[in-house]
Amino acid sequence: MMVVNYVGAFALIVLGIYCMVAKRNLIKVVIGMGLVDYGANLMIVTAGFNPGGTAPIFSISELNMATFFVDPIPQALTLTSIVIGACVTAMSLSLVMKLKEQYGTLNTDEIRRLNG
């Protein structure tokens, strides 16, 4: 059943990128960034998941080919990545807030003083 997760992860990433490319509202662009991030997180956590595996508490000598557990490293990575994602969202939203104050709009077509 893991295929569903991978398909879902890539679907989230593609949707997020679509949102970032097609939506002209800054808030929606930020939502798109969030979606891309969730897709990546889902992908990592799926990479380490074993259906029915136990908690990964072993010493190295107890490990053998038959031990069946959920890989803890991807979960640690995902946690880190979620925290980073939250920071990205917070930071971009604060920038959006300031941009709205300065430019008076959230439309990306009008926020292009730096071009050429």
Place this chain on the structure above:
Amino acid sequence: MNILNHFPIMSVMVLFIGAFVNALVGRKSSAARNGVTFVAITAALVMMLALIKPIMLDGEVITYWMGNWAPVEGWAFGISLEVDALSLFFALIVTVAVFASGIYSFTYMSHDDSQVNYYTLFLMLSGSVLGLVLSGDLFNIFVMVEIMTFTAVALTAFRTNYEGALEGAFKYLVVGSLGSTSLLVGIAMVYSQLHTLNLAQLSALIPQNASNPVLLAAFAFLFMGFATKAFLFPFQPLAADAHAVAPASISLMISGVLTKCGVYGIVRLVYCLYQNWDLPFVQYLVTGFGAVSMFICVTMAFNQHNFKRLLAFHSISQVGYVITVVGLGSILGISSGLYHAMNHTIFKGLLFLTAGAVQHQTGSLDLDRLGGLSKRMPRTTILFLIGAASISGLPPFNGFASKWMIYQATFQQGMSTGNPFFILVCVVALITSVLTLASFIKVSQSVFFGQLPEEYKDVKEVPVAMRVPMWILAALCVVTGVFPNLVEKFLLLPATNAVYSASAYIDHAMGADYAAAHGVFSNGILGIPASNCWQPATWLMLLFCVTCAVAIVALLGSPNDSKKLAISACDEDAEALDAKYESFFSGEEAVYSQVGGSDLFWGFKHNWRKYFSFMHDWHSGIVNDYTLYGAVAIAFVLLACVILL
């Protein structure tokens, strides 16, 4: 245990701890703030310099396992820092640039408020970049990339009221996050196949599984992730936007340090992790990206009216050189790429600092309004000219030596393989160099020479404290240019050797014979083919470059053309009635007409107007478009890697 083994982690930690101490004590007193910053950046620099002897000269590799969690039974679970000559080479670049930028900030930022935030973010940026190049763990590289991107974005927007600062920062954040996600997806794919993230172990395992399609896709994602951080084409608009609005000391960091992280990542990825020595496709891919970036960015620089935005495009153009030759996969290619990467940090840092000095004293970066500052700021002018000569590749400065090696590397590759692609790349590199020179003639004309506008009559020279870091960088420009043999011996040869001998890197982390057991053998190199930059033929080449630059001015701006242009320009635009658009320059009116930078090469610009207007529209400034370019590039590389490899 030798104290030197602890230096890598200490140098990273001292910067991060400095950041937090700064936030605690630096709120009130500027002396405490500057003191903490100075101690942190100096300590990091000194520690990296102390590592030169064991790593560069004795060829050691330092592996530091956090919490002493060494690999168990051939599996590296712990987090490690691993420093070989390649890492140290980039770490030296980083610490020197951080040092110059920090010293410069003390005066440059002294008029801003909430400086404590500036220095906290600055030290975190420095620490993350140093952590990135010293890290021995793929996921740590991702974390450091993220810290680096955030702090760089925050610092770009530091002067929130500066025109466009928020906008540049937001674009950088959005498109930068696309690159970071690409990196993260690549890391997830690598982990799902090989169940390890340690760089040394991956270097041993990946070449064994070279035909695994998931790993090839991971290569594409990782490559594009690092390419975003190096601002390669099509990510160059971000760099331009961010540089133009960031404080000059941060422009130095973005151009000199952040792009180098991308370069480091690409070298590490292509040659250590994937070890694609003779794969023609990877050569085409990396070299092609580099060549396109260097050409497009240098032409974009012609159109710019903002001093720092122009420098930003040149910066990416120079990074394009580095990536171009790194992609060749020859000894000369990699060593010249590393050499140019180092030189780029030095001269581009110097140029950004002079731009900052101009901004600090005049309050403007507009090339059309500035002028004649050489009368008021002679020392800054000299420093700028040193930097401009270096970036244009004029002897005896460092840009000449490394660019010479670059031409040689591309030409040799073309000759030995008989492939017209590499000859074309060599020609593009030469043309780009000529255009760089022409473009810097334009900048020096519009900022430092010509008429001094009325409003800048009372401009003063910048304070000594700001000139010191500029002189340090200028001296480095000369030293690394005049003594290329020393640079080669102490820095380039060990670093190139490290690129070629992944097995030493692997064995030191994973235990002896791990590399050999996985089929990775050392192919260390003995020397770099001579760079020959002091031969008469090189001076001939210089003459050729100068002649071309003069020819562009002389031929394309010939009197007949300009008359026609003047007439057509008059029709379109009332401003064109300015005396300087007349067919000849004389008489009362013309004397007082300022020849601006954009007037110098207008013949050239007129002949290429379709291309320039296309590129101008392409850099639309809309964040959605930039995301689209990035997504298309990632999709392209992904498809190409999976289908063609």
